[in-house]
Amino acid sequence: MVAAAGSYGGDAVSNFIVDIAVLQSSQTGKSExxxxxxxxxxxxETNWGDxxxxxxxxxxxxxxxxxxxTDTGWPGIAFDKSTYNGITAxxxxxxxxx
Amino acid sequence: xxxxxxxxxxQGIPLTPxxxxxPYVKLSDGRKINSVAYPTSVxxxxxxxxxxxxxxxxxNFKIFNVPASGAPTLATTxxxxxxxxxxxxxxxxxxxxxxxxxGVGFGDNGDIFVGTSGIPGQVQGGTDIRxxxxxxxxxxxxxxxxxxxxxxxxxSNGTQIHTAAQRFEMDYSKAPGKSWKQAAVTLDPFRFxxxxxxxxxxxxxxxxxxxGKKFMFVSEMNGYDLAVYRFEPNxxxxxxxxxxxxxxxxxGRAWTQARRLSGIRG
Numbered sequence: 019m020v021a022a023a024g025s026y027g028g029d030a031v032s033n034f035i036v037d038i039a040v041l042q043s044s045q046t047g048k049s050e051x052x053x054x055x056x057x058x059x060x061x062x063e064t065n066w067g068d069x070x071x072x073x074x075x076x077x078x079x080x081x082x083x084x085x086x087x088t089d090t091g092w093p094g095i096a097f098d099k100s101t102y103n104g105i106t107a108x109x110x111x112x113x114x115x116x
Numbered sequence: 117x118x119x120x121x122x123x124x125x126x127q128g129i130p131l132t133p134x135x136x137x138x139p140y141v142k143l144s145d146g147r148k149i150n151s152v153a154y155p156t157s158v159x160x161x162x163x164x165x166x167x168x169x170x171x172x173x174x175x176n177f178k179i180f181n182v183p184a185s186g187a188p189t190l191a192t193t194x195x196x197x198x199x200x201x202x203x204x205x206x207x208x209x210x211x212x213x214x215x216x217x218x219g220v221g222f223g224d225n226g227d228i229f230v231g232t233s234g235i236p237g238q239v240q241g242g243t244d245i246r247x248x249x250x251x252x253x254x255x256x257x258x259x260x261x262x263x264x265x266x267x268x269x270x271x272s273n274g275t276q277i278h279t280a281a282q283r284f285e286m287d288y289s290k291a292p293g294k295s296w297k298q299a300a301v302t303l304d305p306f307r308f309x310x311x312x313x314x315x316x317x318x319x320x321x322x323x324x325x326x327x328g329k330k331f332m333f334v335s336e337m338n339g340y341d342l343a344v345y346r347f348e349p350n351x352x353x354x355x356x357x358x359x360x361x362x363x364x365x366x367x368g369r370a371w372t373q374a375r376r377l378s379g380i381r382g
Contacts, residue, residue, distance in 0.1 A: 031243040031260030036126060037157050038231035038245070040221030053223030055245055057231065060126045061238060071245055074256030101144075102160035105182065109155050110142035111117050 031069065031076065034060045039095045041070075041082060056082050058097045127236035128156070128171055128216045129314055130305050141168055149188055152178050157219045162226065165191060169217040173306045175199025177220055177230070194220075194228070194252070200301045207300045207352025211254045215301050216241050226250030235305045238262065239317045240281035259298055267323040269330060278302070280318040280334040283352060300352035302332070302345075308355050312343045 035057040043052035051072040059068050070078035082095060099108040117125075121134045131138055131154060141149035141158055149155075153172025160166055166180045166188065176195030180188040196202050200215040209215075219231035228248040234241015242261035248254055261279065269276035269283075277284045277296075281303040284296050303313050312318070318334035325331070332345040332354055345354035 031245065031258045034237045034241070034262075035231050035233050035243045035245075036218055036237075038219035038221050038229060040223055040229050042224045053221075053225070053227055053229070055221065055229045055231075055247075057243065057245070058219075059243075071258060074247070074258060076258070098157070100159045100166070102164045102166075102182075104144075106144040107158040107160070107166055107182075108142050108144075109139050109158060110148075111137050111139050113117075113137055 031057075031071075036060050037097045039097055041095070046082065051077050054078075054082070056095060058083070058095075125156070127238055128218065128233055128241070129236050130154070130172070130309055132309055141166075143182070143188075147188065149180060151190065156217060157231075159220045159222065161222050161228075162224070167194070167220045169220055171217050171235075173198065173201075175201065175214050175217060177217065195230075201304050201306060201353075205351060206304065206348070207302055209298050209300055211246070212252075215244070227255065228252070234281070234301070235303070236314055239319060240279070240303060240313055263319060265320045267321045269323050269325075271325050271330070278321050278323050278332060280321050280332075281313055302347070302352055302354040304353045307353070311356055312341075312359050316341070316343070318343065 037058040039056045041054040041056060043049040046052065046054050053072065055071045057068050068080060068083040069076050070082055099106055117137060121131070121137060124131055124134065139155050141152060141155050149168065152168050152170045153174065154170060155168050156171045157169040158166060164182065166182050168178045168180065170176055170178055174197050176193050176197055176199060178190055179192050179194060181191045182188045195212045195214045196210065200207060200209055200213040202213060214230065214232050216232045216234040216237055217230070218233045221229045227250065230246045232244040239262045242259065244257065244259050246254065246257040261282065264279040266277050266279045268274050269278060275286045277286060281301060282298060283300040283302060285299040287295050303311055305311065305314055313334065317336050319337055320335045322333040323330065324333065330347050333342055335342050341359055343356055343359045345356055347354045
């Protein structure tokens with residue numbers, strides 16, 4: 019197991035995640051980053067956008083979180099939902115304010 | 117959903133005040149999963165099983181079979197039931213003793229990635245990414261915490277360091293950056309839902325030993341109040357004895373009266 023402090027450097031972790039997404043090399047174009055874990059943060063201590071992590075290291079930050087990658091036909095990361103065989107699962111609430 | 121509930125969910129705090137609006141899992145064909153106490157994230161794995169992060173007392177992932185029709189059924193779970201708060205030593209960390217589960221995802225190679233943020237996430241928790249292979253064997257993890265002014269347990273010869281809600285162990289024979297590890301979580305939001313650390317940004321910690329017993333004092337960066345904690349026997353969990361407000365605060369008279377304050381949330 020590798021532990022790393024949340025500070026500047028290759029092992030830094032974006033603060034306070036609320037979800038993660040995992041990208042494959044077909045989505046990132048970088049086999050050395052596959053699988054790539056991308057974090058969605060409520061608030062990021064480092065103010066550099068959200069992080070991307072592979073093999074126990076931070077390898078990028080903000081890059082795939084903000085890019086839609088429509089050039090490749092991939093619409094970008096979809097946090098907070100997941101789809102399989104045409105069925106999409108999400109988190110819902112009984113009621114919401116209008 | 118109210119802004120207050122949204123803040124609770126962002127922080128991962130138990131939703132006790134919002135019992136009528138607890139989240140659930142919704143499928144696009146109209147089916148629902150209501151059996152997960154506090155779902156925070158969903159992800160289908162490569163075989164089509166639906167993983168649901170449960171940030172309720174179980175602190176694990178519920179894995180459902182989702183047939184073409186009919187109700188999804190719970191197949192198994194991932195992570196120790198109760199997470200870091202489970203026994204035999206409550207609060208003690210472990211590879212699958214999760215704390216504030218927030219996300220899960222999968223690699224094409226079958227690897228499992230878990231994201232947790234602690235409870236509450238922003239100040240007392242942080243970020244924790246753990247990777248496992250398809251059999252559940254731990255591969256690596258990364259951790260980050262909020263800025264803290266921690267303190268050393270004076271009885272530990274410098275090897276035990278506390279923030280307001282975590283304990284770290286030091287091994288000074290290792291290189292800087294590799295010499296620490298998260299050893300325990302000291303805040304249990306399920307057994308102690310009124311713990312002030314859930315609602316105050318305590319980032320300053322003072323550890324003291326009195327008559328052989330360990331006590332923890334925590335405060336905010338502006339020094340508005342001081343909370344005092346004692347530790348449970350045979351447990352890592354600390355619980356609150358008193359919260360004092362400084363004399364210049366509206367409730368400051370309690371400072372000199374050593375009274376526990378009501379309405380400490382906020």
